Amino acid sequence: xxxxxxxxxxxxxxxxxxxxxxxxxxxxxxxxxxxxxxxxxxxxxxxxxxxxxxxxxxxxxxxxxxxxxxxxxxxxxxxxxxxxxxxxxxxxxxxxxxxxxxxxxxxxxxxxxxxxxxxxxxxxxxxxxxxxxxxxxxxxxxxxxxxxxxxxxxxxxxxxxxxxxxxxxxxxxxxxxxxxxxxxxxxxxxxxxxxxxxxxxxxxxxxxxxxxxxxx
Amino acid sequence: xxxxxxxxxxxxxxxxxxxxxxxxxxxxxxxxxxxxxxxxxxxxxxxxxxxxxxxxxxxxxxxxxxxxxxxxxxxxxxxxxxxxxxxxxxxxxxxxxxxxxxxxxxxxxxxxxxxxxxxxxxxxxxxxxxxxxxxxxxxxxxxxxxxxxxxxxxxxxxxxxxxxxxxxxxxxxxxxxxxxxxxxxxxxxxxxxxxxxxxxxxxxxxxxxxxxxxxx
DNA sequence: TAGATTGTTAATCGATTAACAATC
DNA sequence: TAGATTGTTAATCGATTAACAATC
Numbered sequence: 249x250x251x252x253x254x255x256x257x258x259x260x261x262x263x264x265x266x267x268x269x270x271x272x273x274x275x276x277x278x279x280x281x282x283x284x285x286x287x288x289x290x291x292x293x294x295x296x297x298x299x300x301x302x303x304x305x306x307x308x309x310x311x312x313x314x315x316x317x318x319x320x321x322x323x324x325x326x327x328x329x330x331x332x333x334x335x336x337x338x339x340x341x342x343x344x345x346x347x348x349x350x351x352x353x354x355x356x357x358x359x360x361x362x363x364x365x366x367x368x369x370x371x372x373x374x375x376x377x378x379x380x381x382x383x384x385x386x387x388x389x390x391x392x393x394x395x396x397x398x399x400x401x402x403x404x405x406x407x408x409x410x411x412x413x414x415x416x417x418x419x420x421x422x423x424x425x426x427x428x429x430x431x432x433x434x435x436x437x438x439x440x441x442x443x444x445x446x447x448x449x450x451x452x453x454x455x456x457x458x459x460x461x462x463x464x
Numbered sequence: 465x466x467x468x469x470x471x472x473x474x475x476x477x478x479x480x481x482x483x484x485x486x487x488x489x490x491x492x493x494x495x496x497x498x499x500x501x502x503x504x505x506x507x508x509x510x511x512x513x514x515x516x517x518x519x520x521x522x523x524x525x526x527x528x529x530x531x532x533x534x535x536x537x538x539x540x541x542x543x544x545x546x547x548x549x550x551x552x553x554x555x556x557x558x559x560x561x562x563x564x565x566x567x568x569x570x571x572x573x574x575x576x577x578x579x580x581x582x583x584x585x586x587x588x589x590x591x592x593x594x595x596x597x598x599x600x601x602x603x604x605x606x607x608x609x610x611x612x613x614x615x616x617x618x619x620x621x622x623x624x625x626x627x628x629x630x631x632x633x634x635x636x637x638x639x640x641x642x643x644x645x646x647x648x649x650x651x652x653x654x655x656x657x658x659x660x661x662x663x664x665x666x667x668x669x670x671x672x673x674x675x676x677x678x679x680x
Numbered sequence: 681t682a683g684a685t686t687g688t689t690a691a692t693c694g695a696t697t698a699a700c701a702a703t704c
Numbered sequence: 705t706a707g708a709t710t711g712t713t714a715a716t717c718g719a720t721t722a723a724c725a726a727t728c
Binding site for chain 2: 275280284299341354364429447456
Binding site for chain 3: 309316320
């Protein structure tokens with residue numbers, strides 16, 4: 249009962265891939281809904297925003313507890329807390345962002361990470377002209393100081409928003425410095441040792457896929 | 465045999481959601497691989513870059529034809545052509561991009577759309593100071609001219625990279641102008657009539673989800 | 681009470697994986 | 705021939721959906 253999770257419900261088992269993906273998606277919508285002052289949300293509404301079947305949503309959530317009120321819906325605040333608890337992402341991980349170009353600045357200025365409890369602790373660029381520039385709350389540092397920063401700022405995740413040519417050499421240095429998770433927004437296929445995970449993405453990877461359905 | 469697809473294999477049935485998502489992902493990697501001069505790729509290699517099981521990849525592809533060579537792998541060029549054929553995305557659709565801020569500029573300057581055969585035909589902003597500015601191959605137009613541009617340039621997809629406060633009014637105008645597909649990169653939940661599809665995304669929506677797995 | 685929406689069941693469908701013969 | 709990798713089968717697991725009683 250209630251919104252507390254037993255050790256077994258949240259601790260033991262790893263979530264199935266699909267469940268974790270959907271929970272993240274719910275969380276994104278819930279965070280936005282909360283900003284807009286919404287206090288309650290139904291599985292039907294969540295479905296409209298996420299394109300996930302409402303039954304599926306109720307099923308996903310009921311696996312972890314009874315978060316809803318019949319006839320009313322889910323409390324937005326409560327559900328945000330609950331899903332964060334389930335995903336165990338509570339802001340204890342530091343991110344280093346590389347590249348202060350358009351994409352890098354867009355990411356650095358967005359509330360996205362802060363909203364979800366992650367901290368961008370450093371923004372790097374290799375262009376001396378950009379070093380010292382203020383971008384959102386960050387001051388651009390030179391990429392030369394990367395190795396020290398990884399250790400001192402306890403950076404566990406590197407986000408790459410650099411030109412294609414710069415990506416591989418940068419990845420090599422990051423790997424040597426001890427970074428084990430790289431988010432690659434550049435248009436390159438990165439070669440890394442097996443213990444390092446690369447996640448390649450781009451602002452519109454899913455555009456192509458989504459258009460297949462929308463355009464028919 | 466060969467790489468030609470029968471009408472039934474590509475025309476009749478709609479692809480399952482998962483298949484289309486994965487094919488798009490393969491296509492993205494293949495496009496990058498081709499740029500890097502790779503001529504052949506194995507399901508094992510594709511798996512490393514996409515995190516999709518190699519058997520799954522072979523299964524996905526073999527449903528549409530025999531594209532590979534045993535003992536060798538897949539021809540990169542041939543597979544790009546084949547998947548484009550399957551997804552039926554061959555550049556006949558025009559995109560209007562709204563917002564010439566950091567994210568808008570990043571999207572406008574990227575090869576992404578061109579790589580996949582889509583055309584960004586117009587870039588808009590409501591800030592007069594930005595109108596006329598050159599961004600990649602585009603010149604920023606004032607958002608006032610949106611209605612005419614939608615008709616004249618046959619814009620079917622609108623990509624929104626604008627501040628949260630501007631998103632809903634803009635979406636309303638786009639809907640009135642006849643746009644039926646909106647890609648929303650702003651941090652707002654958009655209200656639109658049922659015949660319009662909204663796809664909400666952000667440069668790191670999947671970061672949250674991916675981190676759940678990588679950080680454990 | 682009446683209306684709405686959750687939580688849950690049951691049944692179906694598609695995704696995933698291991699294994700291996702076919703063949704380049 | 706030897707090695708590598710596809711194409712395909714079979715078996716399992718998770719996702720999806722409709723339906724509806726429980727209950728706010």
